[in-house]
Amino acid sequence: MVFSQPEQIKLILKMTDIKVPAVGESISEVTLVKWLKKDGDYVNRDELLCELESEKATFELNAEQAGILHIKAQEGATLAIGDLACTIDETAEKPAGSAPATPAKAEKAAAPAAPKEEKPAAAAPAADVKATPVAHAIMADKQVKAGEVKGSGSKGRIMKQDVLDAIAHPGRKGGDAAFGREERRDKMSNLRKTVSRRLVEAKNSTAMLTTFNEVDMTRIMDIRKQYKDTFKEAHGVNLGFMSFFAKACSTALQEWPAVNAYIDGDSIIYHDYCDISIAVSAPKGLVVPIIRNAESLSMADLERKVVELAKKARDNKLTPDEMTGGTFTITNGGVFGSLMSTPIINIPQSAILGMHKIQDRPMAINGKVEIRPMMYVALSYDHRIIDGRESVGFLVRVKELLENPEYMLFGHDPVKTLLEL
Structure with a gap:
């Protein structure tokens, strides 16, 4: 058998090719974001080499063998699936004094502990300054x-x-011009490109309309205040607002199935389950990981899932499967201080619920003015499939469940349930 010169060299050196893996049926290319190792470094097997970004998620490449790393693709390059990212020379000897091989999983497990030990560096005393x-x-x-x-x-x-x-000029960095006119140009990430395209597509391809209501958050806030410590002790997770909203939406979606459906050509696809997408602001843009079968999860399970997905989003660890699908979306602009907004539908879904800032406002309660913690909620929906009666009925039902959390257990007033009314 005759080998070409490059093949002969590869056989002699035992070079292992590290190529871009397939990460999803619809993804044909990725961007090489950052190398975690330098060209010529000795790497251990399973050690993280670089970060890649697709239009849906960020993922990493691991070393398939131990050896010397030879980088073939540069940071910022766009690579097709199957393209060569780097090679590893397996014949190279491990340098003396190198750290022993550590499995990637062990490194990840140890990583969260590090920030707790780190303390912000104290500002250098003026005496040490030149x-x-x-x-x-x-x-x-x-x-x-x-x-x-x-x-x-x-x-x-x-x-x-x-x-x-x-x-x-306390608001200006020392030495900067008072009226600077600098500009900088950054390449748009694949994720940002996808978000931009999908938002424009949603505006142009749906008959989007928004209906508003407001929720008295008194009962929920009282429940959280009374049970937050007991809840955390029993379940190991904090009792937040998202579990209440996810639970209320799951109940209302089953009662108003059109809000949980979407249009596919000349057909309407209805879902007997609630896969709720939670909009999360990640370092590289907005992502919408999914809580599968939210209607079947307990409050503690919902909170655990929210924490898990939010952490993955912040660490750019979400997989395409965790963001694919979804029948309904909840987005919380209140964490940024938004008082009211009109969220854009996450296509192909037909509706999205927007949560907002909780603000004390004077309300008329039984003929008297009382200060209550109120939240505006907004439901943007595709009017092609959801009529006004359904959209308003859904939002009123969500409001009713949030203002009376005990209804989420029975679906109705517990007293009426007891009396079979």
């Missing part, structure tokens, strides 16, 4: 930190005028 005596005296007197001043002297030495400028 500053003139006069500048140093002014900084000490006015309590100006070294990081707030940019030195204009030799080798970054802080001068008197530098400190005076920092005091006069």
Whole structure:
């Protein structure tokens, strides 16, 4: 058998090719975001090499063998599925003093503990800063930190005028021009491209309309205050707001099936289950991981799932399967201070519920004015499949369940259930 010269070299050196794996049926290319190892580094088997980003999620490549890493694709490059990312020379000897091989899973398990031990570095005392005596005296007197001043002297030495400028313009980094006109251009990530495309598609392909209501959050807040410690002790997770909303929406979706359906050509696809997407703001953009069969989960299970998915989103660890599907979406703009908004439908779904900031407002209760914690809620829906009666009926039902959480257990007033009314 005759081998070509590159093949002969590969056989002699025992080079292992690390290629971009298939990550989903609809994904044909990915972006190489960052190398976690340098070219020429010795890597252990299963060690993380680089981060790749598809239009749906971020994932990592692991070393299939131990050896010397040879990088073939550069950061920022767009790679097709099956393209060569790097090679590993298995014949290379392990350098003396190298750390023993550590399984990737063990590294991940140990990672969360690190931030707890880290403490923010204390600001360097003014005495250690390269500053003139006069500048140093002014900084000490006015309590100006070294990081707030940019030195204009030799080798970054802080001068008197530098400190005076920092005091006069506290909102501006030291040394920056008062009316700067700098610009920078960043390449749009695959995830941001997908979000942009889908939002425009949702606006252009649906007959979107939004209906509003408001919810008195008194009962829920009282329940959380009374049972939060007991709940955490029993279930190991905090009792938040999202579990109440997911539970209420699951009940209302089963009563108003059109809100839980979507259009497919000339057909309407109805779902007998509630796969609720939760909109999460991740470092690289908005993602919507899914809580499968939310209607069958307990409050504790819902809270655990929300925490799990939110953590994965922050760490860019969500898989395409965890964001594919979904029959209804909940988004919470209230965490950013939003008082009211019109959320955009997450196609092909037909509706999305927007939560907002809880704000004390005067309300008329039994002929008297009382201050109550109120939240505006918004339901954006596709009017092609959901009529006004269904959209308003769904939102009123969600409001009723949230204001009377005990209804979520029976679906109706417990007293009427007891009396079989």
